[in-house]
Amino acid sequence: MSLDQNWFTEVGESTGIAFxxxxxxxxxxxxxxxxxxxxxxxxxxxxxMTIDGYIMLSQRDNFLYHEMLSHPVLYTxxxxxxxxxxxxxxxxxxxxxLKHESVKSAVQVEIDExxxxxSEQFFPELCGANDDPRARLVFGxxxxxxxxxxxxxxxxxxxxxxxxxGPAAGLFSEPFYRDCFRALRPGGIxxxxxxxxxxxxxxxxxxxxxxxxxxxxxLLTLNFPQCVYPSGWWSATLAGKNVALRNIRDxxxxxxxxxxxxxxxxxxxxxxxxxxxxxxxxxx
Amino acid sequence: MSLDQNWFTEVGESTGIAFxxxxxxxxxxxxxxxxxxxxxxxxxxxxxMTIDGYIMLSQRDNFLYHEMLSHPVLYTxxxxxxxxxxxxxxxxxxxxxLKHESVKSAVQVEIDExxxxxSEQFFPELCGANDDPRARLVFGxxxxxxxxxxxxxxxxxxxxxxxxxGPAAGLFSEPFYRDCFRALRPGGIxxxxxxxxxxxxxxxxxxxxxxxxxxxxxLLTLNFPQCVYPSGWWSATLAGKNVALRNIRDxxxxxxxxxxxxxxxxxxxxxxxxxxxxxxxxxx
Numbered sequence: 001m002s003l004d005q006n007w008f009t010e011v012g013e014s015t016g017i018a019f020x021x022x023x024x025x026x027x028x029x030x031x032x033x034x035x036x037x038x039x040x041x042x043x044x045x046x047x048x049m050t051i052d053g054y055i056m057l058s059q060r061d062n063f064l065y066h067e068m069l070s071h072p073v074l075y076t077x078x079x080x081x082x083x084x085x086x087x088x089x090x091x092x093x094x095x096x097x098l099k100h101e102s103v104k105s106a107v108q109v110e111i112d113e114x115x116x117x118x119s120e121q122f123f124p125e126l127c128g129a130n131d132d133p134r135a136r137l138v139f140g141x142x143x144x145x146x147x148x149x150x151x152x153x154x155x156x157x158x159x160x161x162x163x164x165x166g167p168a169a170g171l172f173s174e175p176f177y178r179d180c181f182r183a184l185r186p187g188g189i190x191x192x193x194x195x196x197x198x199x200x201x202x203x204x205x206x207x208x209x210x211x212x213x214x215x216x217x218x219l220l221t222l223n224f225p226q227c228v229y230p231s232g233w234w235s236a237t238l239a240g241k242n243v244a245l246r247n248i249r250d251x252x253x254x255x256x257x258x259x260x261x262x263x264x265x266x267x268x269x270x271x272x273x274x275x276x277x278x279x280x281x282x283x284x
Numbered sequence: 285m286s287l288d289q290n291w292f293t294e295v296g297e298s299t300g301i302a303f304x305x306x307x308x309x310x311x312x313x314x315x316x317x318x319x320x321x322x323x324x325x326x327x328x329x330x331x332x333m334t335i336d337g338y339i340m341l342s343q344r345d346n347f348l349y350h351e352m353l354s355h356p357v358l359y360t361x362x363x364x365x366x367x368x369x370x371x372x373x374x375x376x377x378x379x380x381x382l383k384h385e386s387v388k389s390a391v392q393v394e395i396d397e398x399x400x401x402x403s404e405q406f407f408p409e410l411c412g413a414n415d416d417p418r419a420r421l422v423f424g425x426x427x428x429x430x431x432x433x434x435x436x437x438x439x440x441x442x443x444x445x446x447x448x449x450g451p452a453a454g455l456f457s458e459p460f461y462r463d464c465f466r467a468l469r470p471g472g473i474x475x476x477x478x479x480x481x482x483x484x485x486x487x488x489x490x491x492x493x494x495x496x497x498x499x500x501x502x503l504l505t506l507n508f509p510q511c512v513y514p515s516g517w518w519s520a521t522l523a524g525k526n527v528a529l530r531n532i533r534d535x536x537x538x539x540x541x542x543x544x545x546x547x548x549x550x551x552x553x554x555x556x557x558x559x560x561x562x563x564x565x566x567x568x
């Protein structure tokens with residue numbers, strides 16, 4: 001069966017997969033300095049943002065990604081006060097991060113201000129923390145920001161980027177991880193979106209090698225469902241600066257003062273379990 | 285972007301999702317007494333079987349579904365000897381079940397013999413156990429088979445069916461679960477594919493209610509990734525006849541004599557963790 005103009009389709013030429021959501025209309029279409037941003041209304045997934053034809057997020061299922069990129073790393077760090085977010089222009093990660101009372105400062109460095117402004121307009125539920133006095137929104141180059149950071153200035157760096165092609169490729173490189181390592185305090189942790197365990201094992205292995213070469217002593221790849229991303233299965237990789245990533249603040253998770261839709265203590269323990277094929281691949 | 289004839293697309297009218305795999309050709313197309321079976325060659329997922337336009341399985345990712353429908357229930361039962369599989373005509377579940385040395389007999393009751401014959405031809409890797417002397421392949425009505433079964437004749441019943449529409453709808457009903465309850469020995473367990481946690485929570489809740497009404501004292505819904513099924517996230521629900529489903533044979537899992545691609549002890553523990561929204565929904 002074929003799809004008509006009532007569907008938005010993301011075609012994965014490199015994966016042989018295409019994923020479509022049924023739409024009722026396009027709400028916005030804009031070519032920014034960096035990329036083309038489109039926003040659609042869907043029949044079943046709420047609003048949808050795409051960049052250069054790739055799905056960034058839907059209202060229905062972004063909670064999975066945003067919770068899993070934020071809470072596992074923040075409940076692994078012993079006392080995260082200072083957080084840097086690279087990318088994350090839709091502000092969903094920032095919003096989750098600032099639910100943590102320990103966090104005194106969260107800097108978000110997004111290259112394209114239009115992503116944030118359109119998110120404020122079309123996805124206001126993700127932007128509720130933008131005016132939090134602890135939040136600082138910077139629009140600029142995240143790689144340069146980390147290079148220029150003072151040594152030992154952050155507890156956690158969350159890399160919430162697009163796929164490792166084009167401008168985001170540098171965010172998956174050893175020099176970038178070296179700069180992150182320098183910018184992290186002792187016990188600091190990176191959390192980075194790391195694509196699909198089913199489709200991108202080579203990328204995940206290469207990332208982990210680069211992180212290790214950059215000085216990170218412990219690595220841990222989490223996995224979780226994410227319907228609108230290729231294969232519906234996604235991952236994030238944590239890299240620790242002299243910290244054991246399987247030690248988590250169990251009781252703080254149980255006692256957390258905010259609600260979540262996916263994350264809880266059991267799901268934290270679940271997301272760090274390693275499927276057989278994954279375990280074999282990364283042990284090589 | 286639109287898709288040309290080089291893609292097979294499954295359109296979910298009820299979900300607002302469509303999923304496509306790029307194909308190089310169609311290998312088979314047959315209208316059987318029950319349904320239309322098509323087999324395609326894909327560029328990235330090996331061979332693909334569809335029934336009435338819905339994806340049944342791909343060579344690349346069926347290991348997830350087949351392992352998770354078989355091993356969790358078999359390592360939860362204290363000593364599974366006699367297994368009944370309802371549906372499962374592609375024989376992938378049968379093949380996983382017979383990896384367990386404790387299993388002395390596995391009966392597979394599939395309504396459409398052509399599914400099995402085409403699987404033997406196009407997916408021989410799933411049919412390696414069809415000639416196992418412990419296997420019995422029956423072609424007939426699974427609901428009637430269970431109704432006609434002797435009381436207390438099976439340790440485990442695996443319901444490996446299509447979606448709960450059309451002929452498979454009866455497999456999600458309380459009368460069927462009552463028959464299963466009767467056909468199970470004490471300590472026996474059902475494992476049934478139960479659709480997507482993201483898309484089909486109402487169905488899962490209703491199933492669980494019917495299972496409980498039919499007499500099952502403990503229920504446990506597992507979740508796992510399944511790229512080619514709607515949302516990429518799938519579930520199976522266990523129902524126990526006087527047995528606690530969180531007690532598993534840990535050491536036997538660690539010591540298992542066969543290889544797996546996804547399942548291991550950590551993944552068993554992970555698959556039974558309940559996301560927040562899921563926990564809230566089923567507690568109601």
